[in-house]
Amino acid sequence: MSALKKGVLGMSGKDTQGEDIATGVSLELHSAARLLRRNFDRRARGHSLSGSRWQVLWHLVRQQGQKQAELAECLDMAPISLARQLDNLQREGLVERRPDPQDRRCFRIYLTGQAEPAMALLDGLEKETRAQALDGFSPEEVIQLQTLLERLRKNLTREEIEFD
Amino acid sequence: MSALKKGVLGMSGKDTQGEDIATGVSLELHSAARLLRRNFDRRARGHSLSGSRWQVLWHLVRQQGQKQAELAECLDMAPISLARQLDNLQREGLVERRPDPQDRRCFRIYLTGQAEPAMALLDGLEKETRAQALDGFSPEEVIQLQTLLERLRKNLTREEIEFD
DNA sequence: ATGAAATAATAAGCAGGCTTATAATGAGCG
DNA sequence: CGCTCATTATAAGCCTGCTTATTATTTCAT
Numbered sequence: 001m002s003a004l005k006k007g008v009l010g011m012s013g014k015d016t017q018g019e020d021i022a023t024g025v026s027l028e029l030h031s032a033a034r035l036l037r038r039n040f041d042r043r044a045r046g047h048s049l050s051g052s053r054w055q056v057l058w059h060l061v062r063q064q065g066q067k068q069a070e071l072a073e074c075l076d077m078a079p080i081s082l083a084r085q086l087d088n089l090q091r092e093g094l095v096e097r098r099p100d101p102q103d104r105r106c107f108r109i110y111l112t113g114q115a116e117p118a119m120a121l122l123d124g125l126e127k128e129t130r131a132q133a134l135d136g137f138s139p140e141e142v143i144q145l146q147t148l149l150e151r152l153r154k155n156l157t158r159e160e161i162e163f164d
Numbered sequence: 165m166s167a168l169k170k171g172v173l174g175m176s177g178k179d180t181q182g183e184d185i186a187t188g189v190s191l192e193l194h195s196a197a198r199l200l201r202r203n204f205d206r207r208a209r210g211h212s213l214s215g216s217r218w219q220v221l222w223h224l225v226r227q228q229g230q231k232q233a234e235l236a237e238c239l240d241m242a243p244i245s246l247a248r249q250l251d252n253l254q255r256e257g258l259v260e261r262r263p264d265p266q267d268r269r270c271f272r273i274y275l276t277g278q279a280e281p282a283m284a285l286l287d288g289l290e291k292e293t294r295a296q297a298l299d300g301f302s303p304e305e306v307i308q309l310q311t312l313l314e315r316l317r318k319n320l321t322r323e324e325i326e327f328d
Numbered sequence: 329a330t331g332a333a334a335t336a337a338t339a340a341g342c343a344g345g346c347t348t349a350t351a352a353t354g355a356g357c358g
Numbered sequence: 359c360g361c362t363c364a365t366t367a368t369a370a371g372c373c374t375g376c377t378t379a380t381t382a383t384t385t386c387a388t
Contacts, residue, residue, distance in 0.1 A: 020226075023287075025306060026200060026294055027219060028313035031240040033197030035320035036190060038376075041343090045377090052344060055191060062184075069366060076195040081345050083368060088343095105353045105366040123187075130190055135319045141312060142189060148301075148309045149192035155299045156199035202346075205373095209347090216374060233336060245375050247338060252373095269336040269383045334385070343376080354365075 036133055043125040047118075048092075054122040056085050057094065060111050061119060067106040076157060094118055200297055207289040211282075212256075218286040220249050221258065224275050225283060231270040240321060258282055 040051040059074060066074070072082040086109065089095035094115045097107035134142055204215040223238060230238070236246040250273065253259035258279045261271035298306055 021310065022294065022306060023222070023290065025298070025310045025313070026204075026290060027222070028310060028317060029193075029197050029200060030215075030219065032313045032317045032320070033193050034375080035240055035317060036193060039320055040190075041376085050343075051194075055194065058187070058191070067366075076199055078346060079366080080347090080368070084344075087368095103354070103366085107367080126187065126190060130186065133316050133319050134189070136315065137312075142186060144308065145312045145316075146185065146189045146192060148305060148312075149189070149196045151300065152297050152309075153192060153196045153199060155297050156196070156203055198345075205346080214373075231336075242376060243336080244338070244377090248374080251338095267336080267384070271337080330386105330388085332385100332387085334383105336383080337381085339380075340378090341376105342378105344374090346371105346373080348370090348372105350367100350369075352366080352368105354363105356361100356363085358359100358361085 032133075036129065039132065040125060040129045043128060044122065047121060049118065049122060052085060053089060053094075054126060056082070056089065057111070057115060057119055057122065060095070060109060060115075064110045065108045067100065067108055069106070071109055076153065196297075200293065203296065204289060204293045207292060208286065211285060213282065213286055216249060217253060217258075218290060220246070220253065221275070221279060221283055221286065224259070224273060224279075228274045229272045231264065231272055233270070235273055240317065 037051050040054070044050050044054070055075065056071075059071065063074075068082055068086065069079050072079040075082065086095055086097065090097060093112055096110045096112050098110055100106050100108050137145075201215050204218070208214050208218070219239065220235075223235065227238075232246055232250065233243050236243040239246065250259055250261065254261060257276055260274045260276050262274055264270050264272050301309075
């Protein structure tokens, strides 16, 4: 059964218990993400904001002027999904689509002045949620988690490209 | 600014850089979960299955006979969300709702015989996705990730209860 | 015993993500 | 030039999850 080259799955073959534990990673990841989002969204709802809006704005604060396709890739999100988020953000006056003079197909995305107070609020809410989620974590553990997740994410995005 | 009791957020106050890194945990978690789901769902789509179906079935293989509310709590999911999943799974003949003789309000959830081959297939797909996601991870790192996520999840579910 | 409060499942309707398909524009090559 | 192919944004429609509201039943306190 070539248990040798299994690598990560190396625990397989021993018993089902080992596999169950490994499988748990997928489930934990899902649950954790869902709970995090729910927690954040509950805080943000009153202000007619949300986690997904925050995610987009957070990136824009750090990098404006990208076209939608670029921005979507940075956010690991399908372009159409981002487009709808931008529709909403634009309607609420937080974001601006500026036509690109070089290429009439695309828009460049910028924050408006109104985005600043909204971001201040959202950053606060995110901090609260994060503090709850990471209660009892040492700073090293936070970095550890962050690093592991980053590697996982890169493994999966790399895979996306190879898929084509 | 009482930077002392900040705990996890202890890096704040120094500079924005530290906060950005900490904030990244939320974003990474979201992205990782989304990519994982997308990867799995792409594999499963051809068989008219999905990650969310797998999640429910996976739990049922290990514990049958729970009522929906109990099952939903195990899965960190709102009861109504589970209900709709069960509707689908039932329609496809993978799951059964049996009335509880003691309490006519609730059903007990069981797998049918048809569930077994579907689970074999899904477990295989999940293994593939997981292998990609965790490529390059040592077994210890997988455990680490799993453990950190579990703690995070528990922090957030504990919080849910306190919310009431 | 009975009426009020809790609990189980579901319905209605929204938000966010994805796939697939389309229209418009740009790029490249004959 | 002109034709094909790639790319940008969007539309239509599905899946999954949530909140809030409803109905049926149970529990419990009086």
